[in-house]
Amino acid sequence: MKFPYSFPVTRAFCTYLGQVAFLAGETFTSIFAGRIRWRLVLQQVDEIGFGSQAVVIITGAFTGAVFTAQTFFQFSALNMSSAVGPVVSVALCRELGPVLTALMVAGRVGAAMSAEIGTMKVTEQIDALRALAVNPVDYLVVPRAVAMMISMPLLVGECLFFGIIASYLVAVKLLNVGSVYFIHNMWNFTHGKDIVMAMSKGVVFAILIVFIACQQGLNTKNGAVGVGRSTTEAVVISSLCILIGNFFLTMALNIVFPAGAH
Amino acid sequence: MSVDNLIEVRNLRQTLSGQEILRGVNLDIPRGETVVLLGQSGGGKSVFLRHLIGLIRPLSGSIKIDGEEISRLSERELEPVRRKIGMLFQDGALFDSMTVFDNVAFPLRERGERSEKVIREKVAHSLELVSLQGQEKKMPVNLSGGMRKRAALARAIISEPSCILYDEPTAGLDPIVSDTINRLIRRLQTQLKVTSIVVTHDMISTNYVADHVALLREGRIHFTGTLSALHSSTDPVIRDFIEGRSHEID
Ligand SMILES: Nc1ncnc2c1ncn2[C@@H]1O[C@H](COP(=O)(O)OP(=O)(O)O)[C@@H](O)[C@H]1O
Ligand SMILES: [Mg+2]
Numbered sequence: 001m002k003f004p005y006s007f008p009v010t011r012a013f014c015t016y017l018g019q020v021a022f023l024a025g026e027t028f029t030s031i032f033a034g035r036i037r038w039r040l041v042l043q044q045v046d047e048i049g050f051g052s053q054a055v056v057i058i059t060g061a062f063t064g065a066v067f068t069a070q071t072f073f074q075f076s077a078l079n080m081s082s083a084v085g086p087v088v089s090v091a092l093c094r095e096l097g098p099v100l101t102a103l104m105v106a107g108r109v110g111a112a113m114s115a116e117i118g119t120m121k122v123t124e125q126i127d128a129l130r131a132l133a134v135n136p137v138d139y140l141v142v143p144r145a146v147a148m149m150i151s152m153p154l155l156v157g158e159c160l161f162f163g164i165i166a167s168y169l170v171a172v173k174l175l176n177v178g179s180v181y182f183i184h185n186m187w188n189f190t191h192g193k194d195i196v197m198a199m200s201k202g203v204v205f206a207i208l209i210v211f212i213a214c215q216q217g218l219n220t221k222n223g224a225v226g227v228g229r230s231t232t233e234a235v236v237i238s239s240l241c242i243l244i245g246n247f248f249l250t251m252a253l254n255i256v257f258p259a260g261a262h
Numbered sequence: 263m264s265v266d267n268l269i270e271v272r273n274l275r276q277t278l279s280g281q282e283i284l285r286g287v288n289l290d291i292p293r294g295e296t297v298v299l300l301g302q303s304g305g306g307k308s309v310f311l312r313h314l315i316g317l318i319r320p321l322s323g324s325i326k327i328d329g330e331e332i333s334r335l336s337e338r339e340l341e342p343v344r345r346k347i348g349m350l351f352q353d354g355a356l357f358d359s360m361t362v363f364d365n366v367a368f369p370l371r372e373r374g375e376r377s378e379k380v381i382r383e384k385v386a387h388s389l390e391l392v393s394l395q396g397q398e399k400k401m402p403v404n405l406s407g408g409m410r411k412r413a414a415l416a417r418a419i420i421s422e423p424s425c426i427l428y429d430e431p432t433a434g435l436d437p438i439v440s441d442t443i444n445r446l447i448r449r450l451q452t453q454l455k456v457t458s459i460v461v462t463h464d465m466i467s468t469n470y471v472a473d474h475v476a477l478l479r480e481g482r483i484h485f486t487g488t489l490s491a492l493h494s495s496t497d498p499v500i501r502d503f504i505e506g507r508s509h510e511i512d
Contacts, residue, residue, distance in 0.1 A: 116359075127317050128355035132369050132417075133344040135337060 019219070024211045026137045027145050035138045036146060044147030048109050049154060055104050056155045057162045063096055064088060064163030068170040072177065082181040086189030088167045089160075093194035097160045099246050102205035105155065106238040110213040113144055114234035117217025118227040126218070141214045145207070152206035153199040160198060193257040201249055205242050212238040267326075268293040268425055268457045269314060274323035276309060283309050285481030286323070291425075296451050296458040298468045300503060301478035307461040308352055310478065311427045314459070315347050316340040327425075345373070348423035352430050354414035356402040362389070362413045363398035369421040388416040393442050408435040415443070419450065425457040426450065432467045444470040465504060477503065 030036075071084050117140055120126050129136050164186070171177040216230035216237075269291035276284040283306040291297050301307045312318045313325060313333075320333045327343055335343070356365050366385045375381055389395050392412035402410055411434065418426060428447065432440040444467050450456040451471075460471055468475065468489070475492045477485040477500060485492070485500055492500065502508075 120357075123358070124351050124353065124355040125357055127312070128349075128351060128357070130317055130337070130340075131315050131344060131347075131349040131351075132372065133341040134372050135341070 016215075020211050020215045023137070023141065023215050023218070024207070027141050027211070030135075030138050030142050031146065035135075035142065037139065037143055040139070040143035041146045041150075044143050045151055047112075048105070048144075048147050049151035052105055052108055052151070052155055053158065055108055056101050056159045059100050059104050060092075060097065060159035060161070060163040061166040063100055064092060064166035065170045067091065067096065067163075068167040069175070072171060072175050076175075081175075081177050082185055084171050084177055085167070085182040085186030088171075089164055089186045089190040090194055092160055092163045092167075093190065093198045095246070095250070097163060098156050098198050098201035098205060099242060101156045101159045101202065102152070102209065102242045103239055105152065105205075106209045106213075106242060107235055109148070110209045110234050110238045111231050113210070113213040114216040114220075115227055115231045117214060118220030118230045121218060121220045122223050122226060136218070141210070141218075144214060145210045148206040148210040149203055152202040156198050156202035157195075160195070197253050197257050200253065201246065204245065204249060208241045208245060209238045212241060266293045267291060268328060269459075270324075270326040271314075272324045272326075274310070274313060274325065275321045276306075276313070276318065277321055278309065283481060284313075287478070287481070287483055289476055289483050289486065291457060291459060292474070293457055294451070294455045295473040296447065296460060296471050297474045297476060298472040299459055299461045299476050299478060300463070300468065301461075303463070305478050306481060307478055308429055311349070311429055311459065311461060314427060315344050315349055345421070346424050348418035348421070348426040350411070350415050350418045350426070350428045350431055352433075354402075354407075354410040356410055356414055356417070358402045360402075361398065362394070362400050362402065362405070365402065365413060366398075366416045366420055369417060373421060384420055385416075388420040389413075391419065391446055392416045393439065408439060411435070412439070412443070415446075422454065423456070426459075428458060428460045428462075430461055430463070432462060432464045437466075440464070440467065443467075447471045465506075 068084060068088050071087050072081055075081050075083055075087075117126075120140075126136050126140075129139055168179075168182060171182050172179045213234040216234040220226045220230045222229075267290045269289075271287055271289045274284050274287040275282075287310060289297075299307055299310070309318065313320055314327070316332055316335060316337075323333070324331055325333050328346070330343065332340065332343055356362075357368065360368070363385055366388055367381050370381050370384060385398070386395065389398065392415050394409060394412050394416060397405070397409065397413070402413070405413065411431070415428075415431065426447075431443050431447065435443065447458060447460060448471055451458060458471075460467070462468060472489045472492075475485070475487060475489055476483050477492075479499065485495065485497065487495075493504070495501070
């Protein structure tokens with residue numbers, strides 16, 4: 001029994017990881033057992049998916065725009081401005097699109113989830129659910145998880161779409177890159193697998209956000225102060241997990257979908 | 263078998279945050295009767311009630327509901343037990359994302375009632391029983407504390423449980439509404455044979471609804487008996503409680 005106590009940080013970390021994994025396990029068990037309340041899923045898709053569109057479109061568009069401009073400034077010095085299109089689109093699909101979408105969703109949706117569930121916890125509403133023979137994981141976590149896994153890939157797709165439109169506008173209309181070159185090169189160097197990679201990352205990030213946020217909410221203690229704390233932690237921890245997870249995902253997905261090769 | 267007990271609690275112990283709250287509670291709740299649980303504020307009455315529907319797991323001891331030991335059941339195994347029991351939380355614990363109507367309708371919908379007509383009728387009836395008719399569309403935040411408690415009571419009784427746990431049902435209510443609630447508790451018992459545990463400080467309520475009284479003190483049941491045994495007791499602790507005396511020196 002000495003080991004865990006001599007490393008309190010490790011111990012807390014393992015406990016935390018265990019709790020999140022346990023919650024995920026319970027949720028997927030319920031999903032596969034068909035305990036899905038579709039009415040609540042739709043409600044959550046509306047809140048998460050539709051509600052996040054503005055944020056995601058603006059993020060995608062301006063990231064695409066600024067990345068195009070900067071790439072152009074660097075590449076045109078080397079007379080390579082026709083490479084701007086594919087560089088931007090591949091970078092958007094493989095990294096920027098999914099990561100930035102996930103960070104925005106973590107800030108917007110993850111925070112809301114942990115605040116809402118946390119408030120329910122400290123005001124005994126979770127206990128009221130249990131007392132009414134309703135499983136809180138089935139009622140609160142399952143719909144959010146399903147809605148997130150549906151919404152995130154679509155939001156990532158939307159982010160990419162608007163990123164590439166913005167990229168085209170900046171490159172072609174503003175910086176005078178040849179329209180045909182831009183489109184032709186972008187089309188040639190961006191593959192279906194890049195889009196698949198973006199969407200897969202979206203699903204993984206959805207899972208990270210929803211279980212971290214719900215775990216924070218369900219373990220909230222100490223009234224309003226506790227709700228504030230778990231909300232902050234949900235955003236910080238899920239954002240960090242997105243950034244760290246993204247590195248490992250990139251390495252793993254690069255084996256499945258090697259870059260460049262057709 | 264002498265008495266038919268719906269609930270039997272043996273040697274129930276609980277420690278929360280290092281504080282010993284229940285130190286061996288023994289209590290029987292006879293089927294179809296109303297037991298009032300008295301005790302000081304902070305004495306562990308709410309904690310005790312939460313054990314009876316498995317919201318808290320005992321540190322040790324046994325809780326039998328309808329002959330079934332519930333203290334080792336998993337969350338999902340507890341669900342059938344919880345369907346038999348309604349609970350009124352001390353602060354109501356209404357779902358604040360839903361209107362009063364949806365709160366009260368919640369147990370019906372979760373138990374598979376699909377007909378909106380049936381739901382509307384039952385909700386209206388339930389709200390009428392707690393004199394909250396016409397408040398269906400309000401959100402819980404826009405209700406006073408007493409109204410919230412009554413809405414929560416309407417939610418607890420709508421699925422007609424065979425046992426109801428009331429955590430301070432009349433605290434914070436005006437005397438007239440208190441009387442309505444007391445009559446309702448009595449009526450549920452006489453007409454529907456509901457078994458009840460009523461946690462309260464309110465002696466008027468106690469006198470009105472109790473068949474049996476139990477006094478929780480220092481984590482144990484200090485006294486159990488009928489209402490008249492309570493009133494004829496000469497135990498100073500009980501007398502102080504009934505007469506509302508503290509021993510602070512001013
Ligand atoms: N979840 C909890 N964690 C730690 N202590 C608790 C918890 N719930 C209640 N307590 C403590 O248990 C004691 C009894 O509380 P409670 O049952 O609410 O009293 P009451 O008899 O007024 O209903 C109090 O000292 C309270 O601080
Ligand atoms: Mg209490």
